[in-house]
Amino acid sequence: DQQVKQNSPSLSVQEGRISILNCDYTNSMFDYFLWYKKYPAEGPTFLISISSIKDKNEDGRFTVFLNKSAKHLSLHIVPSQPGDSAVYFCAASAVLWGNNRLAFGKGNQVVVIP
Amino acid sequence: NAGVTQTPKFQVLKTGQSMTLQCAQDMNHEYMSWYRQDPGMGLRLIHYSVGAGITDQGEVPNGYNVSRSTTEDFPLRLLSAAPSQTSVYFCASSYIGTSGGTDTQYFGPGTRLTVL
Numbered sequence: 001d002q003q004v005k006q007n008s009p010s011l012s013v014q015e016g017r018i019s020i021l022n023c024d025y026t027n028s029m030f031d032y033f034l035w036y037k038k039y040p041a042e043g044p045t046f047l048i049s050i051s052s053i054k055d056k057n058e059d060g061r062f063t064v065f066l067n068k069s070a071k072h073l074s075l076h077i078v079p080s081q082p083g084d085s086a087v088y089f090c091a092a093s094a095v096l097w098g099n100n101r102l103a104f105g106k107g108n109q110v111v112v113i114p
Numbered sequence: 115n116a117g118v119t120q121t122p123k124f125q126v127l128k129t130g131q132s133m134t135l136q137c138a139q140d141m142n143h144e145y146m147s148w149y150r151q152d153p154g155m156g157l158r159l160i161h162y163s164v165g166a167g168i169t170d171q172g173e174v175p176n177g178y179n180v181s182r183s184t185t186e187d188f189p190l191r192l193l194s195a196a197p198s199q200t201s202v203y204f205c206a207s208s209y210i211g212t213s214g215g216t217d218t219q220y221f222g223p224g225t226r227l228t229v230l
Contacts, residue, residue, distance in 0.1 A: 004156075034218075043118070043204050043221030044157070089156060100145045100164075100208055100219065101172070106156040 003027045004092050006105035014113050019077040021108050023090030026071065030092040034102070035064060035075050038087045047088070048075070080112045116140050118222035120205050126228045127195040135190040135225050137205030144210045146188040147219070150174065150201040157204065163188055164210060195229045202226050 005024045013019045023033075031052040036044035050057040050064045050073065057064050063076045077084055090105040121136045139146065147162035149172075159172030163182040177199060179191040188207075192199060203226075208219040 002156075006156075009154075036221075041223070043206075043223050045221070046218045049218075100147075100210060101159065101162065102157075102219065103159075103173075104149075104157040106154055 002105070003030075003103045004090055004105040006090050006108050008108065009106065010109040010111070012111045012113060013080050015082060016079045019075075019080045019084065019110055019112070021075040021077075021088050021090070021110070023073050023075075023105055024071055025073075025092050025103075027092070027094065027103070028071070029094040029096055030103075031095055032093045033064070033066060033073050034091045034093070035062075036089040036091060036104075038089065038107070044089060077110075080110075082112050082114050085110060085112045118205055118207055118220050120203075120222035120225050122225060123223070124226050126230065127192075128230050129196060131195050133192050133195065135192075135203055135205075135227070137188045137190065137222060138186050139188075139205075139207040139220070140186065141207060141220070142185060143207035143220075144185070145219075146182065146205065146207045147172070148178070148180065148188070148190045149204045149206065150199075151204060151224075152201050160190065160203075192227075195227075197229045200227060200229045 034049040035047040037047045038044040048062045066073045087107045089107045091102040118139045144165050148160040149157040151157050158174045161180040163169045202224050204224050205222040206219040
């Protein structure tokens with residue numbers, strides 16, 4: 001049973017516009033959330049994270065918003081650049097799990113059109 | 115720092131063959147893990163280890179064995195390969211979060227395995 005869900009598997013956006021990726025989770029024990037970015041033929045790389053004690057975390061062009069009551073988080077990329085074209089994975093973890101275990105969503109393909 | 119390295123990059127096996135996927139990291143990370151990525155399935159955890167001599171099962175452990183004799187290395191063994199194990203395999207490592215959070219995991223470049 002998928003505990004981290006990413007719908008809308010692909011997104012196309014014009015360069016300079018905003019990209020919004022959504023992620024829903026079902027396990028209320030999750031308390032730490034991460035976004036990873038993956039280029040073809042490479043491993044995923046960490047992008048940004050947020051703890052459940054916050055509702056927003058910003059790092060340059062990337063902002064993650066967390067709505068705990070809705071069990072929903074989103075990643076905003078502003079402005080989108082062609083180099084942002086990649087697959088983005090949402091991941092979640094729980095302190096009670098311990099040991100850095102992560103549950104991943106299926107990923108969203110983002111294509112930024114120059 | 116080489117980070118996380120994986121060998122081989124590509125491998126083709128016949129059903130029933132065995133092989134070992136190698137993973138090494140030079141960051142002195144305690145935590146290491148193996149994931150598989152299948153189309154439309156995201157990354158699923160196979161096995162993980164929190165230190166030398168300690169391993170545990172993840173979400174999809176069947177058909178795979180692991181051992182952790184050193185901090186640096188975490189090989190994944192396929193005992194008798196099956197077509198269902200055709201996938202891309204990623205190894206990852208990280209420090210273990212000290213404040214109850216999850217420390218950033220660093221992924222290797224992956225091994226693309228095809229089982230005929």
